[in-house]
Amino acid sequence: MRLFSLLLVLAGAASAASATAADALRVGEIAAQPGQQASGYIVVPDGADPGTRIPVSVFNGATPGPVLALIAGTHGSEYTSIVALQRVRARLDPARLKGAVILVHMANPTTFYGRRIYFSPDGKNLNRVYPGQAEGTLSQRIAHAITTQVIVPATHVVDMHCGDGNESLRPYSYWQVTGDPALDAAGKRLALAFGLDHIVIDRERPVDPSRTLYTSNTAVRRGKPAITVESGGMGLTDEPSVRAQEAGAFSVMAELGMLDAPSVKVDKPLFVDRSLVVTSPATGVWHPAVEKMQSVATGTLLGRVSDPFGNLLHEVRAPFAGEVLYVVGTPPVSEGEPLAFVGHVTDVEPK
Numbered sequence: 001m002r003l004f005s006l007l008l009v010l011a012g013a014a015s016a017a018s019a020t021a022a023d024a025l026r027v028g029e030i031a032a033q034p035g036q037q038a039s040g041y042i043v044v045p046d047g048a049d050p051g052t053r054i055p056v057s058v059f060n061g062a063t064p065g066p067v068l069a070l071i072a073g074t075h076g077s078e079y080t081s082i083v084a085l086q087r088v089r090a091r092l093d094p095a096r097l098k099g100a101v102i103l104v105h106m107a108n109p110t111t112f113y114g115r116r117i118y119f120s121p122d123g124k125n126l127n128r129v130y131p132g133q134a135e136g137t138l139s140q141r142i143a144h145a146i147t148t149q150v151i152v153p154a155t156h157v158v159d160m161h162c163g164d165g166n167e168s169l170r171p172y173s174y175w176q177v178t179g180d181p182a183l184d185a186a187g188k189r190l191a192l193a194f195g196l197d198h199i200v201i202d203r204e205r206p207v208d209p210s211r212t213l214y215t216s217n218t219a220v221r222r223g224k225p226a227i228t229v230e231s232g233g234m235g236l237t238d239e240p241s242v243r244a245q246e247a248g249a250f251s252v253m254a255e256l257g258m259l260d261a262p263s264v265k266v267d268k269p270l271f272v273d274r275s276l277v278v279t280s281p282a283t284g285v286w287h288p289a290v291e292k293m294q295s296v297a298t299g300t301l302l303g304r305v306s307d308p309f310g311n312l313l314h315e316v317r318a319p320f321a322g323e324v325l326y327v328v329g330t331p332p333v334s335e336g337e338p339l340a341f342v343g344h345v346t347d348v349e350p351k
């Protein structure tokens with residue numbers, strides 16, 4: 001009896017110790033002890049096609065708290081997030097951090113070094129194959145690795161994008177509305193904290209956790225608040241676009257009580273309550289007729305698709321009145337690919 005009691009006391013002491021001193025945080029092949037940071041790689045092994053190594057930094061705070069994952073470079077030519085996370089890494093101090101931050105510096109190195117847009121060499125869009133497959137092609141294996149090694153240990157996720165190498169984009173974030181009041185409120189809190197004043201309401205993402213398609217949806221369908229943010233585009237690294245990503249990341253950490261940092265929280269958000277990606281009816285040469293942030297009426301000419309000789313194939317028009325959130329700014333276009341993203345903007349928060 002006495003021995004049994006002693007064992008219970010020892011077990012209690014052990015669990016109390018682990019509750020007060022957080023454990024090492026392991027991601028891929030790296031581990032960071034409490035109060036420490038580490039950088040290294042998540043190795044995506046070779047499979048049907050060559051694998052890759054995803055560069056990751058882990059900042060494990062001295063005290064427990066939220067685990068925020070910041071994911072950059074899902075699309076290889078979306079550079080602003082990749083540059084911003086280098087700055088975030090240089091400024092973060094794990095000794096002054098509550099909780100932990102996982103930085104995925106470049107989710108898709110193969111597309112980055114190959115200067116690709118939209119698609120990996122396997123022809124797949126990484127942000128359409130989540131939660132991924134361990135035995136799939138490269139995009140699916142990357143998605144599987146990020147799901148299991150980054151999204152699962154995280155409590156909050158920010159997926160950082162901009163217009164791809166061909167997209168001229170105004171800054172905005174996506175707030176996913178699921179119908180779960182607590183989760184939706186937590187997602188909105190992240191979107192406001194990140195500081196981009198246009199917030200696209202997204203109600204269309206798949207519900208099935210085994211077929212989430214998108215990075216942020218993979219977190220949301222596992223009960224974790226997550227947003228997707230967009231700042232920059234056209235393959236540029238202009239200072240305002242990079243700074244918005246960097247400032248937004250720190251503002252989210254401040255909002256979650258992880259550290260002291262300046263808040264860029266949106267005071268008066270504008271909501272995009274209706275939006276549509278206008279896709280190309282044909283493969284050809286795109287001649288845009290509008291610019292990002294331009295207001296359009298129903299039927300406003302967005303641009304023309306010609307054949308290679310210059311003969312008009314299609315005039316492409318706005319489906320409803322709104323603002324151009326992005327427009328493809330370079331000539332190549334294939335049938336079914338995006339040409340423009342039009343959104344109806346309101347200052348009335350949707351129900």
Ligand SMILES: [Zn+2]
Binds near residue numbers: 075
């Ligand atoms: Zn993207």
